[in-house]
Amino acid sequence: MQRMFLSITKGDEIRFLGHLDYMRAVERTVNRSGIPIAYSEGFNPHMKINFDAALGVGVAADPLYAEIELFQDMTPEGVGALLVPQLPRGIRFLGGMKAEKEWPKLMAFINYETYELEGPALPGACPESMEESVRAFNERPSFIYRRVTPKKTREMDVRPLLPRPLSVSLQEGRAFLSFAVRRNPAGTVQPRDVWKILAESFAMPWTEGAFVCTRTGAFHEDGDGHLTGPLDPDAFR
Numbered sequence: 383m384q385r386m387f388l389s390i391t392k393g394d395e396i397r398f399l400g401h402l403d404y405m406r407a408v409e410r411t412v413n414r415s416g417i418p419i420a421y422s423e424g425f426n427p428h429m430k431i432n433f434d435a436a437l438g439v440g441v442a443a444d445p446l447y448a449e450i451e452l453f454q455d456m457t458p459e460g461v462g463a464l465l466v467p468q469l470p471r472g473i474r475f476l477g478g479m480k481a482e483k484e485w486p487k488l489m490a491f492i493n494y495e496t497y498e499l500e501g502p503a504l505p506g507a508c509p510e511s512m513e514e515s516v517r518a519f520n521e522r523p524s525f526i527y528r529r530v531t532p533k534k535t536r537e538m539d540v541r542p543l544l545p546r547p548l549s550v551s552l553q554e555g556r557a558f559l560s561f562a563v564r565r566n567p568a569g570t571v572q573p574r575d576v577w578k579i580l581a582e583s584f585a586m587p588w589t590e591g592a593f594v595c596t597r598t599g600a601f602h603e604d605g606d607g608h609l610t611g612p613l614d615p616d617a618f619r
Contacts, residue, residue, distance in 0.1 A: 383420055384452045385481035386461065387488065387612050389445040396472035397442040397594065405433070407470060408448065415464040420451040434488040434600055434612070435495075441573070443597040445476050447612050449488050477613055485618045492612065493565045494545070494603040497573045501593030503557040512550045512557065515584040520547040527571070527579055540571045540579065545603075548576070550586075557588050564603070 392404060399407070409429050412419050421427040430451035437443055450461075458478030465475050485491075503512070519525070527540045548561040559580070563571060573595045580586035601609040602617065610617040 384455050385483065385485070386450050386452065386456075386458060386478055387481050388448045388450060388458075388461070388478045389476035389613055390448060391472070391474045391476065392437060392441075392443045392446050393472035393474065394442055394594075396470075397596075398440055399472075400439050401433075401436040404437075405431070407473065411465060411468045411470065411473070412450070414468040417450075417461055417464050418452050418454045418456065420453045432487065432489070434492050435597075437597065438572075438595075441595045441597060443600075445600065446597070447488050447492070447600060449481065479613045479615075482618070488612055491602050491617075492600045494562060494601045494609060495565065495597055496562045496599035496601075497560070498596050498598050499559045499573055499577055499593045500596075501557055501577070501588050503552055503555055504587040504589065507552060507555075507557070507587035509552045512552055512586060515580060515586045516548050516550045516559075519580060519584050525579070525583075527575060529575060536569070538569060538571070540575065543571045544576070545607075548580075557586075559593075560598075 390408070392399070396404065396407075409431060412429060412431065420430045422430060432449045434447040434449075437446070458480065461478055462475045469475060522541060524539050524541050526537055529536050529538065543564050543566060544561055545564055546562045548559065550560075551558045559577065561576060563573070574591070577588070577593050578590050581588055581590045599611075601611050603609055
């Protein structure tokens with residue numbers, strides 16, 4: 383068996399596709415391509431394909447990483463040559479890398495993500511007031527956010543989970559918010575939470591929930607704060 387990491391996308395055209403439907407689209411693409419994909423054993427065998435994260439409905443990703451297992455050796459270029467002609471709109475192949483058996487799974491490796499959220503600003507919004515709202519949040523050493531769901535209510539300090547200052551801009555009535563999120567096994571902040579916090583607690587002139595979200599990067603952050611991507615040749619050395 384051969385492991386391989388692939389970099390693909392979930393584009394704007396399919397951002398509202400659920401994760402299970404996205405998985406099925408990729409599996410059908412792999413099936414049409416003729417790639418020698420490995421299957422699990424048992425009564426209900428399935429393709430050995432895993433993604434680095436289950437993106438929510440409405441979230442696009444450029445890139446999104448996938449791990450596959452093949453029952454015969456291929457080069458990443460060979461896999462790409464078979465995949466690309468079969469890919470549907472919204473999914474692109476960006477590259478690949480052979481993965482050694484001892485390397486961790488992508489879900490365990492990636493612990494740092496970057497996002498951009500875009501949505502309509504309220505009438506009368508100005509760049510100066512929006513930048514002041516973000517500055518007020520960035521200067522807080524701690525911010526306790528109370529997330530309420532149908533199943534439970536949880537409080538968390540979101541500041542340690544947002545490792546770099548948030549940034550905001552206003553262009554032709556559209557607001558753009560950029561930030562990074564640390565994954566935490568005990569739980570992490572969601573992009574929608576950040577948009578909501580700024581609207582509710584820092585007078586940001588936009589409507590809660592009125593945005594589209596794109597994950598713009600996924601990395602491993604080491605103890606010194608250095609970032610490496612899964613396809614970096616030195617990532618696992």
